[in-house]
Amino acid sequence: MKERYEPAAIEFKWQQEWERSNLYVTREDPGRPKFYVLEMFPYPSGDGLSVGHLHNYVPCDVIGRYKRMAGFNVLHPMGWDAFGLPAENDALLKGLHPKETVPRYAANFKRQLKLVGCAYDWSREINSSSPDYYKWTQWFFLLLYRRGLAYRALGSQWWCEKCRTILANEQVVNGCCWRHTDTPVSKKDLEQWFFKITAYADRLLADLDGIDWPEPIKLMQRNWIGRSEGAELAFPVVGHPGREVRFFTTRPDTVFGVSFMVLAPEHPLVPEITSPAQRHEVENYVAQARRQSEIERLSTVKEKTGVFTGAYAQNLFTNRAIPIWIADYVLMGYGTGAIMAAPGEDQRDFEFAKKYGLEIPVVTVPADGTPAPSDRAFTEYGIAVNSGFLNGMKTEAAIRAVCKYAEEHEIGRPTVSYRMRDWLISRQRYWGCPIPIVYCAKDGVVPVPEDQLPVILPDMTDYQPSGTGRSPLANVPEFVNTTCPKCGGSATRETDTLDGFACSSWYFLRFASPHYDAGPFDKKAGDYWLPVDLYVGGAEHAVMHLLYARMWTKVMYDAGLVRFTEPFPVLRNQGMIWAADGQKMSKSRGNVVTPDAMVEKYGADALRLWELFMGPFEEATNWNEEGVVGTSRYLSRVWTLVRRYVEAGCPQGNPSLETLKRTHKTIRTVTDHIERLRFNTALAALMDLLNYFQKLQPEQLGRFAIESYVVLLAPMAPHITEEFWRALGHQESVHLESWPHFDPALTRDDSVTVVVQINGKVRDRLTIDAGTPEDDVRRLALTREPVQRHLAGKAPRKVIYVPDKLVSIVV
RNA sequence: GCGAGAGUGGCGGAACGGCAGACGCGCCGGACUUAGGAUCCGGUGCCGCAAGGCGUGGGGGUUCAAGUCCCCCCUCUCGCACCA
Numbered sequence: 001m002k003e004r005y006e007p008a009a010i011e012f013k014w015q016q017e018w019e020r021s022n023l024y025v026t027r028e029d030p031g032r033p034k035f036y037v038l039e040m041f042p043y044p045s046g047d048g049l050s051v052g053h054l055h056n057y058v059p060c061d062v063i064g065r066y067k068r069m070a071g072f073n074v075l076h077p078m079g080w081d082a083f084g085l086p087a088e089n090d091a092l093l094k095g096l097h098p099k100e101t102v103p104r105y106a107a108n109f110k111r112q113l114k115l116v117g118c119a120y121d122w123s124r125e126i127n128s129s130s131p132d133y134y135k136w137t138q139w140f141f142l143l144l145y146r147r148g149l150a151y152r153a154l155g156s157q158w159w160c161e162k163c164r165t166i167l168a169n170e171q172v173v174n175g176c177c178w179r180h181t182d183t184p185v186s187k188k189d190l191e192q193w194f195f196k197i198t199a200y201a202d203r204l205l206a207d208l209d210g211i212d213w214p215e216p217i218k219l220m221q222r223n224w225i226g227r228s229e230g231a232e233l234a235f236p237v238v239g240h241p242g243r244e245v246r247f248f249t250t251r252p253d254t255v256f257g258v259s260f261m262v263l264a265p266e267h268p269l270v271p272e273i274t275s276p277a278q279r280h281e282v283e284n285y286v287a288q289a290r291r292q293s294e295i296e297r298l299s300t301v302k303e304k305t306g307v308f309t310g311a312y313a314q315n316l317f318t319n320r321a322i323p324i325w326i327a328d329y330v331l332m333g334y335g336t337g338a339i340m341a342a343p344g345e346d347q348r349d350f351e352f353a354k355k356y357g358l359e360i361p362v363v364t365v366p367a368d369g370t371p372a373p374s375d376r377a378f379t380e381y382g383i384a385v386n387s388g389f390l391n392g393m394k395t396e397a398a399i400r401a402v403c404k405y406a407e408e409h410e411i412g413r414p415t416v417s418y419r420m421r422d423w424l425i426s427r428q429r430y431w432g433c434p435i436p437i438v439y440c441a442k443d444g445v446v447p448v449p450e451d452q453l454p455v456i457l458p459d460m461t462d463y464q465p466s467g468t469g470r471s472p473l474a475n476v477p478e479f480v481n482t483t484c485p486k487c488g489g490s491a492t493r494e495t496d497t498l499d500g501f502a503c504s505s506w507y508f509l510r511f512a513s514p515h516y517d518a519g520p521f522d523k524k525a526g527d528y529w530l531p532v533d534l535y536v537g538g539a540e541h542a543v544m545h546l547l548y549a550r551m552w553t554k555v556m557y558d559a560g561l562v563r564f565t566e567p568f569p570v571l572r573n574q575g576m577i578w579a580a581d582g583q584k585m586s587k588s589r590g591n592v593v594t595p596d597a598m599v600e601k602y603g604a605d606a607l608r609l610w611e612l613f614m615g616p617f618e619e620a621t622n623w624n625e626e627g628v629v630g631t632s633r634y635l636s637r638v639w640t641l642v643r644r645y646v647e648a649g650c651p652q653g654n655p656s657l658e659t660l661k662r663t664h665k666t667i668r669t670v671t672d673h674i675e676r677l678r679f680n681t682a683l684a685a686l687m688d689l690l691n692y693f694q695k696l697q698p699e700q701l702g703r704f705a706i707e708s709y710v711v712l713l714a715p716m717a718p719h720i721t722e723e724f725w726r727a728l729g730h731q732e733s734v735h736l737e738s739w740p741h742f743d744p745a746l747t748r749d750d751s752v753t754v755v756v757q758i759n760g761k762v763r764d765r766l767t768i769d770a771g772t773p774e775d776d777v778r779r780l781a782l783t784r785e786p787v788q789r790h791l792a793g794k795a796p797r798k799v800i801y802v803p804d805k806l807v808s809i810v811v
Numbered sequence: 812g813c814g815a816g817a818g819u820g821g822c823g824g825a826a827c828g829g830c831a832g833a834c835g836c837g838c839c840g841g842a843c844u845u846a847g848g849a850u851c852c853g854g855u856g857c858c859g860c861a862a863g864g865c866g867u868g869g870g871g872g873u874u875c876a877a878g879u880c881c882c883c884c885c886u887c888u889c890g891c892a893c894c895a
Contacts, residue, residue: 004849174892216815220890223814228894249895262895304893334894341895348893419894539889613835615824620888624823629848630835640850681825684834691834694851755830760876762830800875806829810875 001646001727005639007603011719015114023733024119026075028528035072036529037064038511040537040545041081041128041504044105046090049112051593051611051623052577052585058611059574059679060536061118065715066674069739075529076119077511079126080106083134084500085163085179088431092464098431099459102129116595116604117718119735124514128503129431133510135454136520137503138436140552142447143559145437149196150425152445156266157424159188164465166192168424168499170224170544178544187290190469192426193435193496197551201225201418203565204550213571214618220542226419231403232336233412235261235313237273238321245269245313245324248335248417252406253398254342255317256387257363259353261324262306262339264332265289273324275310282307282326289328304329304352316411317388317402327352335417343377350377363387364395423548425499428471430463432497440484440491449485455493471495504545505552508532508567526562535568538576546571572677575619582622593623605717606632612679612716634687635720638713641690642724645698645706650728653702662692663705664746670712671739679716686713703728708740752804756781758790759810766807774801781807 002009018024028034039060042053049057064076082102091098106127113120126133144150158167160177171178172185197204205225208218230250237243245261263270265286274282285307306327315322329348330339343353343360353360364382365372372378381395389405390398406412426435434455436448448455458479463472473479473495484491506520512529513522537545546568553567578584579591586592598607609631615621645651655663666689673682689709693701707728714721714734725734749770754777756764764786768777778799781787791811800808 216890219815223891226891226894230895247895251895302893329893329895331894339895346895348895417894542890610835613823619817619824621823624836626836627823630823633849634835636850680823681834684825687834753830757829757876760874765830798875800829802829802876806876808829808875 001639001643001723003643005636005720007599007605007635007719010723011117011599011604014719014722015117017722018119018733018735021733023735024076024121025123026077026121027073029073032071032073034075034529035064035067035534036075036532037067037534038077038508038532038536040535040541041079041507042109043081043084043086044102044109045086046094046101046105047587047592048105048108049595050585051595051598051607052579054116054595054607054611055577055617056536056538056574057113057118058116058608059617059677060534061608062612062674062679062715063534063677065119065718065735066739069711069715069735069737071738075124075511076121077124077126077514078110078113078118078120078122079124079507079511079514080109080128081500081504081507082106082127082129083432083497083503085165085427085429085431087129088429088463089163091431097461097463098129102127112595115599116608119718124511126507126510126514128433128500128507131454131456132515132517134433134457134503136510137433137498137506138448138453138455139450139520140506141433141436141498141502142450142453144195144555145447147555147559149199149555150193151196152191152193154189154191156187156189157192158185159469160185161467163429164467165428166190166424166426166469168501168544169421170423170547188469190426192424193437193494194422194424195551197423197547198418198420200551200554201227201420202416203554204547207550207554207566211566211569211571213568214539214573217539217542217546217571217573221547224420224543224547227416228418229414229416231399231406231412232415233316233340233406235316235322235340235411237269237324238312238314240273240311243269243273245338246336247338247340248415249340249342251342251345251395251399252402252412253384253387253390253393253395254345254363255315255340255402256384256390257342257344257361258315258317258322258340259343259359259361260322260341261313262327262330262341262349262352263309263324264330264337265326265328266332267326267330267337269338270309270326273309273311278308278310282309285326304348304355306352306356308356316409323358325352325356333421334419344372345377345379347377347379361386367394423499423551425502426496427499428469429465429497430457430460430472432500433457433503434473435494435496435498437494438482438484438491439494440487440489442489443484443486443491446484446486446491452485457497471497473497501545501548505548506556508535508549509556509562523561530562531564531566532568533570535571536574537571539573573618575615575617575621577614578620578622580623580625585623593625598625598628602628602632603635603719605720606635609634609683609717613683615680617677617679634690635717637694638690638709638724639720641693642706642710642727645701646727648698650703650706651699653699653705655700655702655705659692659696659700659702659705661746661749662689663708664742667708667712667740667742668747671742674715683716710734711737711740754781754804755806756784756787757806757808758787760808763787763790768804770804772804774803777801777807781809 037060039056064074068074087098087102091101158172160167162180162183175184177183177185205227228250231252232248234244234246306325309324311324312321313324341349343349344362345364362372363386365385366382384390384393384398403414434457436455438446440446458476480492482491482493509521513525516522549567554565556562557565606628610628614627666685669685670682710721710724721734752770754766755762764784794811796809798810
């Protein structure tokens with residue numbers, strides 16, 4: 001071994017050797033359990049990886065390496081989420097083509113991941129923009145289509161002017177596009193494809209209970225799904241025979257207090273029922289509501305506005321005619337776009353009634369007999385009053401009674417409503433997976449037969465989005481014009497492409513058999529490797545990718561393709577690494593730190609260790625390069641330790657009991673902490689042990705201690721430990737070693753320090769044999785000089801003893 | 812506004828209700844050096860010469876014992892934002 005640790009001299013050498021010997025190609029040994037660790041599919045951006053991204057990849061690499069050593073068949077693959085707007089926009093900006101930039105960027109990501117020693121099985125690399133991959137994305141589209149889960153609908157959709165495409169609801173954040181948070185979205189009326197994710201709402205919600213995910217993520221999904229139970233009812237419109245207003249309510253028990261109704265301005269009934277006298281005012285209001293930006297309209301602080309339509313509905317419970325208003329606080333996209341207003345029990349309706357002088361009946365009073373408030377709505381549950389057959393009932397019972405009555409009289413039924421809408425998947429852009437659908441004058445909408453897949457994305461030089469709402473693909477006659485698979489007549493292709501999230505809704509299955517060509521995945525391989533044992537990624541995907549992938553998995557389960565209903569039973573979110581200035585690392589801010597620069601300066605192992613050591617894996621922190629100096633220095637000290645041992649001829653040695661015990665305890669700690677993803681404290685334990693080892697001679701250390709140390713460090717610092725391992729005389733890679741076991745007997749302490757507290761303050765410490773009888777410890781404590789001094793003659797009132805820990809004396 | 816998470820030395824962070832500050836950075840002192848962003852040794856929460864006292868965002872509480880549990884408040888981050 002060289003005198004000094006020089007990472008550059010060993011890291012590349014070992015990386016090449018591992019690649020040559022196929023060290024990290026996935027093994028499938030039936031005698032071992034499997035472990036599938038996966039990071040979220042990255043989009044390979046032109047900027048390459050930063051040290052922030054590594055905060056995900058390095059820890060997963062440690063887990064993969066550790067699990068392999070601990071006896072598992074490990075699947076740890078990597079691929080590229082290459083279709084989609086970021087790739088297309090980047091290429092447009094640079095005047096290049098994504099088919100050229102994507103492979104280049106992916107190659108750069110791969111180079112960087114190899115540079116830091118991440119052990120992926122590159123033989124399984126996949127790319128969602130490659131025809132062998134998107135063929136199967138199309139296959140899944142057809143599966144959903146066949147199962148009635150893909151449909152086309154005309155409606156007003158979110159449009160981002162910068163993306164020049166329609167977006168799904170989830171992709172709208174605070175009224176702006178999720179990629180362009182400064183660009184407000186607008187509405188555009190277009191016919192679009194949807195996946196019926198709402199059909200899975202209940203299961204997506206219920207199955208959250210059985211998976212091990214961070215609670216905040218589960219909560220976000222629950223809120224996003226937004227299930228609420230209630231009733232759907234309908235009141236007839238007076239003077240319009242056959243017309244009725246259908247509405248959803250969570251408080252059917254308040255029907256007797258319904259003094260007016262409100263429709264969303266876009267509600268289809270509005271033009272029909274508006275009276276001539278009100279028409280002008282109503283039309284103005286509707287036009288104004290349309291013009292309003294979504295941000296304004298979503299504002300909860302804004303005063304409520306509305307207009308009377310001149311029409312009345314008949315409240316079938318009170319038999320009174322009640323006015324029908326329109327107001328923009330009622331949203332067309334939720335429930336039926338219409339509400340019954342119970343101003344006595346709903347604060348929004350209360351405010352509206354107050355403003356427009358509408359009646360405010362009280363039909364629910366507090367159960368404790370106090371009067372209902374008059375300055376606001378009483379929104380809690382209570383007792384029904386002024387409510388006909390409901391009088392005297394508790395809210396819960398009254399809800400059931402109204403539902404029963406409504407069913408019997410065929411005016412409604414209990415129902416469940418969701419905040420979640422269907423997933424809009426059409427994108428009017430070029431760089432995506434073509435939707436395998438053909439339109440025929442005779443046969444209508446015809447799916448492309450499976451044996452004609454993939455529908456190849458044509459080459460285009462000018463793929464600039466049009467802005468008209470049509471995909472650039474519409475300008476390629478060779479693509480658009482085709483024949484109908486059914487009748488053979490002339491037909492046209494769907495020109496929209498699929499939302500990129502479709503590609504990432506099944507990629508975790510493709511890794512099980514990435515080269516399989518008889519289906520999206522080999523059933524046997526899928527059954528063996530899936531589901532993913534540990535899934536790791538950023539919290540920003542809480543309600544998009546994670547919800548979509550869960551839905552697709554349930555569809556696959558229903559279709560008998562897989563045996564599990566949840567793709568990611570265990571999910572963890574890595575903490576965000578901010579730049580040193582506390583801001584997001586970005587090229588435009590000029591604060592990006594690259595792994596390339598860090599590796600050049602300190603080596604891959606030092607960089608890896610700092611990624612692990614800088615803080616808890618799941619917590620955010622700021623990048624601080626000074627820390628790499630520390631881990632680099634640590635590695636140099638380990639180098640010196642091993643070098644001295646090797647130079648001493650690698651003595652078997654005769655370690656003291658303490659050395660043995662410390663080694664065994666460290667094996668226990670490091671194992672436990674890696675299992676719990678506590679990499680920072682796992683490494684701290686190794687640093688601690690090094691500080692102890694440094695005081696010993698090679699003879700006092702011995703082979704067991706040194707080799708255990710090297711093996712424990714191997715998943716975190718793979719290069720230096722490989723160098724050590726060979727220097728210690730081994731022919732095989734350290735990464736093929738078994739994870740060390742500890743002897744529980746050697747992790748127990750013989751003597752312990754017991755603290756003595758007097759009135760809660762530490763006044764003395766005793767060193768005693770572990771397991772010393774309580775009486776002896778108490779007696780000893782009371783005879784000690786510092787204890788006597790602080791007692792000052794006072795008699796203990798109470799003495800608490802925690803075995804081997806403390807004596808607490810109260811005076 | 813509602814919901815979730817987080818506030819610990821100069822800094823990153825440790826700590827089954829039981830010795831607050833492990834480990835590391837930085838800093839101070841020393842050794843070896845022509846030199847040091849190398850290496851090694853020692854020190855380092857605050858106040859105090861010391862004995863000792865004070866300390867985990869602030870204020871209460873439970874407990875022999877609270878960073879940890881309970882209540883109120885402040886700050887920051889994230890999510891949702893009229894969902895009937």
